[in-house]
Amino acid sequence: MTTTYLEAIRRAMLTEMRADPSVFIMGEDIANYGGAFKITEGFLEEFGPERVVDTPISEAAIVGAAIGAAHMGLKPICEMQFIDFIAPAFDMIVNFAAKVRYRTGVGAGLVIRGPCGGGARAGPFHSQNVESYFANVPGLKMVAPATAHDAMGLLRSSIRDPDPVLYFEHKFLYRRVKEDLPENEDVLIPLGKARTHREGDALTLVTYGAMVYKAEEAADRVANQDGVEIEVLDLRTLRPLDTDAIVASVMKTGRLLIVHEAPRFGGFAGEITAQVCEEAFEWLDAPIRRVTAIDTPVPYSPPLEDYFLPQTEDIVTAARWLLAY
Amino acid sequence: MFRDLVRTRALEERLENLLKQGHVVGGLYRSLGQEATAVGTAMALDDGDWLAPSIRDLGAVLVRGLPPVDVVLQYTARAAGPCSGKDNTNHYTVVDLGILGPVSPLGTQLCVLNGVALTFRNRGSDRVCMTYQGEGATRTGASHEGLAFASALRLPIVVVIEHNRWAFSTRSEQLAAVRDWADVPKAYGVPTISVDGNDVLACREAGVEAVSRARRGDGPTVIVAETYRMVGHAQHDPQSYMPAEELEEWRGRDPIARYERYLLEQGLITSDELLSIRHEVDAELDAAVDQALAAAMPQPLEARTRVYDAPEPDVTPWTRGPGVAGPGAALVRT
Numbered sequence: 063m064t065t066t067y068l069e070a071i072r073r074a075m076l077t078e079m080r081a082d083p084s085v086f087i088m089g090e091d092i093a094n095y096g097g098a099f100k101i102t103e104g105f106l107e108e109f110g111p112e113r114v115v116d117t118p119i120s121e122a123a124i125v126g127a128a129i130g131a132a133h134m135g136l137k138p139i140c141e142m143q144f145i146d147f148i149a150p151a152f153d154m155i156v157n158f159a160a161k162v163r164y165r166t167g168v169g170a171g172l173v174i175r176g177p178c179g180g181g182a183r184a185g186p187f188h189s190q191n192v193e194s195y196f197a198n199v200p201g202l203k204m205v206a207p208a209t210a211h212d213a214m215g216l217l218r219s220s221i222r223d224p225d226p227v228l229y230f231e232h233k234f235l236y237r238r239v240k241e242d243l244p245e246n247e248d249v250l251i252p253l254g255k256a257r258t259h260r261e262g263d264a265l266t267l268v269t270y271g272a273m274v275y276k277a278e279e280a281a282d283r284v285a286n287q288d289g290v291e292i293e294v295l296d297l298r299t300l301r302p303l304d305t306d307a308i309v310a311s312v313m314k315t316g317r318l319l320i321v322h323e324a325p326r327f328g329g330f331a332g333e334i335t336a337q338v339c340e341e342a343f344e345w346l347d348a349p350i351r352r353v354t355a356i357d358t359p360v361p362y363s364p365p366l367e368d369y370f371l372p373q374t375e376d377i378v379t380a381a382r383w384l385l386a387y
Numbered sequence: 388m389f390r391d392l393v394r395t396r397a398l399e400e401r402l403e404n405l406l407k408q409g410h411v412v413g414g415l416y417r418s419l420g421q422e423a424t425a426v427g428t429a430m431a432l433d434d435g436d437w438l439a440p441s442i443r444d445l446g447a448v449l450v451r452g453l454p455p456v457d458v459v460l461q462y463t464a465r466a467a468g469p470c471s472g473k474d475n476t477n478h479y480t481v482v483d484l485g486i487l488g489p490v491s492p493l494g495t496q497l498c499v500l501n502g503v504a505l506t507f508r509n510r511g512s513d514r515v516c517m518t519y520q521g522e523g524a525t526r527t528g529a530s531h532e533g534l535a536f537a538s539a540l541r542l543p544i545v546v547v548i549e550h551n552r553w554a555f556s557t558r559s560e561q562l563a564a565v566r567d568w569a570d571v572p573k574a575y576g577v578p579t580i581s582v583d584g585n586d587v588l589a590c591r592e593a594g595v596e597a598v599s600r601a602r603r604g605d606g607p608t609v610i611v612a613e614t615y616r617m618v619g620h621a622q623h624d625p626q627s628y629m630p631a632e633e634l635e636e637w638r639g640r641d642p643i644a645r646y647e648r649y650l651l652e653q654g655l656i657t658s659d660e661l662l663s664i665r666h667e668v669d670a671e672l673d674a675a676v677d678q679a680l681a682a683a684m685p686q687p688l689e690a691r692t693r694v695y696d697a698p699e700p701d702v703t704p705w706t707r708g709p710g711v712a713g714p715g716a717a718l719v720r721t
Contacts, residue, residue: 126536154529
């Protein structure tokens, strides 16, 4: 059955909500309207207003209530209409949800999910990638699927996880990614495990989210034109980070290129670079390179946004520089 | 109720002494002069209800059944304390007693307690929640958003605003243009009860009324308790900004002396009985202090545990740099 990335997210929630009455969802315009992207269309009819809760426009109140409900044994899913609006809930996430198990021994298993990422010409407040805002906060987990299969399997695992999970779904992939997923497929993918998207031996390209597809395109072009194979590693989960998988691939290829859509300064590429330097420096045959967005807000106009976002050509150029080193 | 008032003040006095002796680690925030608000309102709760205190609501958690020894273990940063030494002051969450610990950013526990109230409502339970905020905390976004959320969803929750005249060193008149703090919740369609916060019986009565409304399914209520913070923000604050005549005036309204007078005048208790309550409280608290001081501090490696629901502590390699002994210190891929 052909399933879009969006439909996979929807099916993951339906599966978990049908199987476990403690799972419920809160958010803005999710019940009557079915969500800004129609992900929860029909949920209100199936599960009722107790489990599909329309809230005031107040992300702090949504996440706060999710923490309290999690303390009571429920499994809340919070929808951020756009992941950019996670910022008003920052205090609740970093000071309450992330720390409460450590401080008190009482956990807050909840999911905060929402559409992230650029390419939709949506401007500075509907296009951000927010993972680095939270990267320095122990207690959080972060997930960024690239495929419909992973979107489903990782969301189901996130809902079952006993700790707070930020689940970043890339809006550019919502209806563009289509995969054949069996109707009754029971996909559960453990958090913290990267996936080899494309095998290779000449260079390790670590990425996640929508950039997986540009990385694949770049790797194919280099294979066709230069005759060398790039290994593309899709992280899938950003925290816990699958350092073992990254290091294992680098030990095989000796070269590392990291690509992400978020701005460069303080981005995940910096952390990955540091970890590989600490753990596998002797295995590197070239410096580590990063291809990322530029250090600006996400601009609106197409020529500006295209310049802001890492493009396939940028990845090819960086890969060739590394391969020639 | 008299016993809980006395326990609250006497336990804080012991904590103050322990601070001076170097046993209490970090800050100590007292509720001197406003004990009646916390004790009286919390009396309205039953088993299975939840309560989220603010920093000056020791009385409320004692009423809910938290043993004083846990409070001393907490303030002395012991491993056996309710936060295992990982957080300070009254930040403990005790599920069995229905106590939700606050965090330092103010007003936030209202948003979290909303989720407990939402769970009660959705499960068809008649249990209710109660939380506390100083008038200073009502200026936060979390306080407003929490109240807006509770009122929109008609949650079974009671918010007690402890109008104690001071937000750290800032007078309440400087915090807002409103003069009657009961005007604030009106914007959210939430009914209010104004009460003399130094009258423990009035506070209990207000609590009972608000709790009954929540239990009936009629939504949230805000209680505004008029009281006075008789000490500085914390023990490190010399309270030099507080006018002496104002302190003197409020000293005359001391909630414990008032209730004691009332009990004697009404013939509800004898002075001998009051004295023996005080002696019993002293004995209870002395034992609690002895027990807590004999308890162990946490082992340093415990700092790594319980970040996630994982059996093993986090031993990220290289955290301390290469060549340093200890868990996670050395990892070289071969």
